[in-house]
Amino acid sequence: MLLLSSLLISLAARLELSELTGLGLRQGLFVFTPFLIARSLAMTLSSIRSRLTWRERLFLAWMAPRGVVAASVTWMLTLQMKSAGYAQAEQIVPLTFLVIVATVVI
Numbered sequence: 619m620l621l622l623s624s625l626l627i628s629l630a631a632r633l634e635l636s637e638l639t640g641l642g643l644r645q646g647l648f649v650f651t652p653f654l655i656a657r658s659l660a661m662t663l664s665s666i667r668s669r670l671t672w673r674e675r676l677f678l679a680w681m682a683p684r685g686v687v688a689a690s691v692t693w694m695l696t697l698q699m700k701s702a703g704y705a706q707a708e709q710i711v712p713l714t715f716l717v718i719v720a721t722v723v724i
Contacts (some may be wrong), residue, residue: 629689630715645709649716655688688714 660671661679670678700706 622645625711629693632693633715637708641709641712645713646716648713649720652721679690711721 657679661675665675665678692711696707696710699710
């Protein structure tokens with residue numbers, strides 16, 4: 619757990635504050651997509667035949683952040699996309715960290 623936390627902190631340390639503030643409204647709305655659509659849909663589908671109450675399903679849909687995996691994969695993907703010439707590849711990392719922060723805060 620300590621190693622995973624250290625990895626997340628070291629990846630976040632490479633992120634500049636200007637990269638987060640440079641995002642627009644469209645990207646800001648994207649941050650909430652995993653919460654409102656993806657997690658809710660995944661939890662609903664995965665618990666169809668379970669005996670969970672609706673409150674337990676709601677709790678599970680909003681919990682279980684997996685930020686370390688997302689952050690490390692995002693860094694690798696961004697590096698490959700930059701080398702391939704994608705102009706907006708730099709926006710992926712700030713968006714991913716905003717999703718991670720929102721997951722923890724919410």
